[in-house]
Amino acid sequence: MPQIRLQNLIKRYGHVEVLHGIDLNMAENEFTVLVGPSGCGKSTTLRMIAGLETVSDGEIFFGDQPVGHLEPKDRGLAMVFQDYALYPHMDVAHNISFALRLQKRPKEEIKAKVKEVAEIVGLTDYLQRKPGALSGGQRQRVAMARALAKDSDIFLFDEPLSNLDAKLRGQMRAELAIMRHRVQKNMIYVTHDQIEAMTLADRIVVMSDGYIQQQGSPEELFKHPANKFVAGFLGSPPMNFLDSELIDLEDTLYAAGEGFRIAIPADKAHALRQSDNAVTLGIRPSDLSYAPDAPPGLGLDLEVIVSEYVGAQSVLLCVCGQANVTVELKSETPIALGETLRFAVRPEGIHLFDRKTGTAL
């Protein structure tokens, strides 16, 4: 199974460049998720790997072999599409076996293969049905089965779950995670849903505006986002951002803004002393906790506007000066709306970004 390598991959439509030199290495059997907002170039990148879009510049390697000029069929990959892309006039069995039939494999082998993958995705009872007589989730399974039947080394997924309703999406996500461990292949998965990215990926590649913003393991990206975009994109509810200035008081460095002053842990402070004073303070909603007795330098005073009860957790929408701040708490915490309360910040949860460039400091 080859490793996949993108080298300075560029895509232009006419004079408009939409991908600006993507460099990416995907290790053997790695599950890579390309994630980003609409129009960030993630689908284009995937389609170029598939061969459905031409490569304007740069090269794609499967192992040592450049494949940028090859037709999709010669790249030996399987793909699952957002709208399933089933063949409407063929029944499920024929949909699954289409690639094998084109390869003129023996009938017995095809039959056995169809049976095998139908069992994996739980479609055994539906083999004679046409796609029109299947529900969205079942169609999605057919698309998976069709990809599995090909025995390809590389699997591509183009937002495969985004046409499903929320409940089914959660279920299919779990099934994908299970399948992902049974089938050891190179998988590249495109989504705009950061939860899918976090739960499925070995490696997340966050993209925006045709650039890679950051890549790494989900944990790495969540804990150490390289810039404000990545910090705000991963995690739900998203990270809070507060404009602040760095001030040095009695050997402690503080990030201070309208109505707050947060002490920065000593290990981070040393490097920060050299940088620009205008920063953005980033705190995840889950890194805030209700602490009425916290000393002023370790907490934020927030006015609670709305409390969204979501079961075990509650999400509080609060105001700090001009800025909105979200807090995620256990539901049993006694909170009254309209009050101004103190919330402590977990010291490891303090992120600082250069206000101009957005780069993490």
Next chain:
Amino acid sequence: MRAQTLNRATPYMFMAPAAIIMAIALLYPLGYMIYGSFRDWNPSQSIGESEFVGLKNYITLFFDPAFRESLSVTLTFAFAVVVAEMVIGVGLALLLDRNIRGMSVLRTLFILPMMIAPVVVGLMWRYMYHPTVGTFNTTLKSWGFDGIDWLGQNALLSVIIADVWQWTPFIFILALAALQSLPRSALEAARIDGATAWQQIIHIKLPLMMPVLIVTGLLRLIDAFKVLEVILVMTEGGPGLSTEIVALRISRTATEFRELGVAAAMSNYLLMLLLLLTVAMFAITRLQEARAQRAARQIQED
């Protein structure tokens, strides 16, 4: 009570004008024709004076070699043009279903023949087929070949070519529309599954276009059975009976042979044939709808 009656009558009142026009313009002549087909009727007589002969006209026609000949010419013509037009029209659509510069101009040019009046088409082709001064033969001769006796020896082929020229665009635009409404991603999936361009056409494009193509083909077939002007202008059915299609024979039976009853019976034979095709067309659309409904039911049953 009165108001309720009026309410119930409203839809019928709205439909009445259309129904009356249909009755006058369609049902009355049709009934007249069916009535006339059972009589020995000369144009100088009023229909009341004519003699009732029962099925005699139909029986005579059934055994009339000239009518059989013209029926077989019609069938040959209709199937030949429809097959040729389908093959060329769909082929062109498959070729031109892509983004090439100037494609919209090209498409407009392709559908021009369809917009020309049939009589003009007939005149145009008659001129082009002319044995000595026609475009084809002068061109052939200037290249050193012998001229071809277009409207003589090869009359049926010549009218078929003219009809194909005029009506291929019809198939072409409908096939192109069908092609462009195919699901893009299914074709992309086929490319990834390893289908060559040719295999995509055979296994994906044509089967998915088939519902549209069948209806289009039947529509053309119905039309081809009724063709009159182009052939009338080009050959008048000749030489001999070689291009005398049924529509032309009907018109000649009524005007030249002055046998209105026989002409009416002939029209009825043609009508029955066309009715058969129309019913086939409806049956196919119904079948497709039923299939879609069954699929929808299956989803609900799960």
